[in-house]
Amino acid sequence: MAAAGLGGYGFVHTAAFGRAPRGARLDRILASPHFTQGHFENLVPVPIMPEEVDNKENRFSAMWKFLFGNKSALSPARPLVSKKTDLIALPRDEDIAVWMGHSNFYLQLGGRRILIDPTFGAYASPVWFINRAFAGSNIYTADDIPPLDVLAISHDHWDHLDYPTVMALKEKAAHVVCPLGVGEYFEQWGFDAARIHEEDWGTAIPIDDALTIHIVPSQHFSGRFLQQNLTEWCGMVFETKKRLVYYTGDGGYGAHFADIGRRFGGFNLVLAECGQYNMAWHPIHMLPQETAQMAVDVGAKAVIAGHNSKFALARHPWEEPLVALTEASIERPYELLTPCIGEAVPIGWAKAGDFQPWWERML
Secondary structure, eight states: OOHHHHHHHHHTTTTGGGOOOOOOHHHHTOOOTTEETTEEESOOOOSSSSSSEHHHHHEHHHHHHHHHSSOTTTSOOSSOOOOOOOOOSTTTOOOEEESSSTTTTEEEEEEEEEEESSSOBBBBSSSSTTSSOOOTTOOOOGGOOBBBBBEEEOOOTTSSHHHHHHTTTTBSSSSSEEEEHHHHHHHHTTOOOOOOOEOTTTTTEEEEEEEEEEEEEEOOOSSSSOOOSOOOEEEEEEOSOEEEEEOOOOOOOOOOHHHHHHHTBBBBBEEEEEESSGGGGGGOOOHHHHHHHHHHTTBBBBEEEOOOSSOOOOOOOOHOOOOOOHTTTTSSSSSOOOOOOOEEOOOOOOOOSOOGGGGGGGG
């Protein structure tokens, strides 16, 4: 038992788990208006998992179903459809978005190269038997990524901050952008502190004269193991002279979306969370109908759905988020773009009819 205890202690203290913020970084966190009583809080306090769901299911029964229930519909029966774009060969002056599965996006904006929440590993967890990536969803590796102007990380969950991926990209990223506290991981992992830009909600980070990144609120939580909400979570707005692109990050539906829409006056493209939802944790992940409403709230001209098609982190069928969002987007004032993994999308020019519902070929 002692050996097992020591082994467990050693495991959770490996580099991948990170460490709690300290020093000047902790001082900044303590000064944040969003940090109270020892943890970060959402703009509107919400439970991560309500005690009861529709008076039928509590958090324990929901977790039991997630871990041990029938999972036959949660992942595709064959490798996902994909179309691998040569990112290194893309002309830098073209504004392009490439969805890489889940919440991983590659952007070219104003001549700058940006990679968001990359997860090239086989698992969205610290262990090999939990949250395995779908077959065909990992078509990119770090070797396929060109030198980056920005590596953007929205929060510290395993499906957004993947230690092996980040370390493989370490020499490629000129700047790291993240919310308060998340910079501690990068500093621990040997990144130059001068390259790390971490800010609170409502703060602009000017990368250079061509790109500014705004840290905006989301309604979510953080933590890589037992301790939660010691670091912040966020969405991001990428602003150039010609484009505004909004990445929602993870989070539930709330009034903050309308506030973001009013502040920025609409977006050329929204990279939207849509997937891994469940009524047991509805406050911190949007349902597809809410994703559609969010797109209206923020003034999206076009939408690409993420947070799906790579990991089974919820109980819905793997294709359901895409099907449901397509239905919810009928007669909405935006273009729902449905590229397959790896397919390049020209920002500002793409239309819904340019892309086929690729998931239908797999059903």
